Amino acid sequence: MKKITQSILEKVIRKRPANSYKGTYGKIALIGGSQNFGGAIIMASLAAVYSGAGLVTTMTDPTNQTSLHDWLPEAMFVDYHDSQAASPIISAADVVVIGPGLGTDNQALTILTKTFELAHKNQTLVIDGSALTLVAQNHLTLPQDSLNVLTPHQMEWQRVSGIKIADQTPEANQAAANKLNALVVVKSHRTQVYYQDSVYENTGGTPAQATGGMGDTLAGMVGGFTAQFADQPKAVLAAVFAHSAIADKLAHKQYVVLPHQISEALPKFMKKNQSV
Numbered sequence: 001m002k003k004i005t006q007s008i009l010e011k012v013i014r015k016r017p018a019n020s021y022k023g024t025y026g027k028i029a030l031i032g033g034s035q036n037f038g039g040a041i042i043m044a045s046l047a048a049v050y051s052g053a054g055l056v057t058t059m060t061d062p063t064n065q066t067s068l069h070d071w072l073p074e075a076m077f078v079d080y081h082d083s084q085a086a087s088p089i090i091s092a093a094d095v096v097v098i099g100p101g102l103g104t105d106n107q108a109l110t111i112l113t114k115t116f117e118l119a120h121k122n123q124t125l126v127i128d129g130s131a132l133t134l135v136a137q138n139h140l141t142l143p144q145d146s147l148n149v150l151t152p153h154q155m156e157w158q159r160v161s162g163i164k165i166a167d168q169t170p171e172a173n174q175a176a177a178n179k180l181n182a183l184v185v186v187k188s189h190r191t192q193v194y195y196q197d198s199v200y201e202n203t204g205g206t207p208a209q210a211t212g213g214m215g216d217t218l219a220g221m222v223g224g225f226t227a228q229f230a231d232q233p234k235a236v237l238a239a240v241f242a243h244s245a246i247a248d249k250l251a252h253k254q255y256v257v258l259p260h261q262i263s264e265a266l267p268k269f270m271k272k273n274q275s276v
């Protein structure tokens with residue numbers, strides 16, 4: 001098993017070319033946030049914007065619009081019930097993050113299946129939270145043409161793969177990830193990443209991260225990194241490492257690290273760890 005260490009950051013985070021503009025850094029659509037879980041998609045959107053994604057659109061329940069803009073005026077808003085408005089933006093996105101706080105009712109299932117229908121080649125789909133539970137409950141097939149990045153915690157991975165948490169060995173997980181033809185980030189206190197023949201284990205992370213919204217933030221970061229950096233598997237590894245490394249640093253002086261604090265630390269962290 002390979003270790004994910006500090007060295008992944010310089011390999012991925014590049015110095016920004018002088019003649020670049022927002023279009024250089026990718027378009028992301030983030031879909032989620034039911035009436036009760038609005039915070040999840042706001043935290044994911046914060047992470048996407050603070051990791052440097054060029055254009056971010058948040059598709060959520062309209063009850064979340066004011067809080068979204070209060071936290072993040074940089075994000076555009078679309079009502080996720082409005083399929084006519086949402087579909088062209090989803091189609092045009094380089095990266096779609098779906099699931100944080102989406103919920104698992106019929107309306108959430110409709111939004112997820114529509115997003116799967118729209119997914120296409122040259123698009124990365126980050127499937128997190130409720131979207132993973134919906135995939136498992138409804139035996140959905142993942143889209144064939146997009147690069148599918150799954151970010152389950154161990155219980156979500158149990159639902160999707162059928163492997164009980166106690167039996168989630170690297171061999172079993174790798175076989176299941178390959179069967180899904182997906183890049184899978186199995187989150188725990190030492191997160192593991194499965195992609196094709198490779199298994200990676202993160203070397204960072206702290207129990208100060210054990211708080212709701214921490215995974216929503218990682219999903220947004222994976223979206224932000226894959227939107228900007230060409231090598232998609234490496235971008236995922238860098239997002240996983242950066243998420244835990246920032247938390248480890250904050251945890252020197254904090255009992256608990258709040259998810260939005262990780263996002264707020266990202267611009268300085270990325271500047272410090274970019275390649276020269």
Ligand SMILES: NC(=O)C1=CN([C@@H]2O[C@H](COP(=O)(O)OP(=O)(O)OC[C@H]3O[C@@H](n4cnc5c(N)ncnc54)[C@H](O)[C@@H]3O)[C@@H](O)[C@H]2O)[C@@H](O)CC1
Nearest residue numbers: 037038039040099100101102129130153154155188212213
């Ligand atoms: N502020 C918000 O709006 C929040 C919304 N959230 C959303 O709520 C939805 C449900 O997600 P949840 O994960 O809370 O609920 P789930 O029911 O999907 O998973 C939680 C269950 O998994 C078990 N579990 C086993 N191993 C675990 C591990 N390593 N990490 C985490 N749980 C493990 C827990 O004991 C618990 O029974 C998701 O869409 C999520 O994005 C959560 O992120 C919490 C914060």
Ligand SMILES: Nc1ncnc2c1ncn2[C@@H]1O[C@H](COP(=O)(O)OP(=O)(O)O)[C@@H](O)[C@H]1O
Nearest residue numbers: 153187188189205206207210212213214215216
């Ligand atoms: N004890 C821990 N040590 C290291 N990382 C942790 C620990 N507890 C939680 N995390 C990290 O926090 C995140 C939790 O994700 P998730 O359970 O999906 O949260 P949520 O859905 O509430 O946002 C994962 O990235 C996980 O690796």
Ligand SMILES: [Mg+2]
Nearest residue numbers: 129153215216
């Ligand atoms: Mg989660």
